[in-house]
Amino acid sequence: MAITLDAQLLEILACPSPDHAPLRPGTPADADAEALTCTECGRVYPVRDGIPVLLLDEAVVDGAPGQGDATGDPDDSHADSA
Ligand SMILES: [Zn+2]
Numbered sequence: 747m748a749i750t751l752d753a754q755l756l757e758i759l760a761c762p763s764p765d766h767a768p769l770r771p772g773t774p775a776d777a778d779a780e781a782l783t784c785t786e787c788g789r790v791y792p793v794r795d796g797i798p799v800l801l802l803d804e805a806v807v808d809g810a811p812g813q814g815d816a817t818g819d820p821d822d823s824h825a826d827s828a
Contacts, residue, residue, distance in 0.1 A: 750796070751771060751782075751793070751796070751798070756768075756771065756782075759782070759798060760800075761784040761786060761787060761789065761800070762800050762801065762802055763784065763787050763789060763802060763805075765784065765786040767784050767785045767786030767787065768784075768785050769782040769783065769785065769791070769798075769800075770782065770783050770784075770785055771783075773790050774788070780792070780793045780794075781793055782798050782800075784805075787807075788807060789802075789805035789806065789807055790805060790807070791804060791805050791806075792806075
């Protein structure tokens with residue numbers, strides 16, 4: 747079942763990571779998934795009861811199933827652009 751997010755809402759939503767990139771509905775693997783995927787870093791955010799959960803702690807890095815990076819180094823997000 748595809749998520750039904752308002753296009754206008756999608757427009758103002760942005761990835762909470764430093765890239766602040768726009769989000770796309772679905773995941774790369776499943777366009778109908780109830781999730782939002784960052785167009786920049788590829789993090790996948792769950793959508794619960796129609797509400798996007800835009801938390802880095804909740805994000806899943808697509809392509810690495812079962813390997814949540816929550817326990818890894820949290821400082822791996824290309825922070826050398828300061
Ligand atoms: Zn991002």
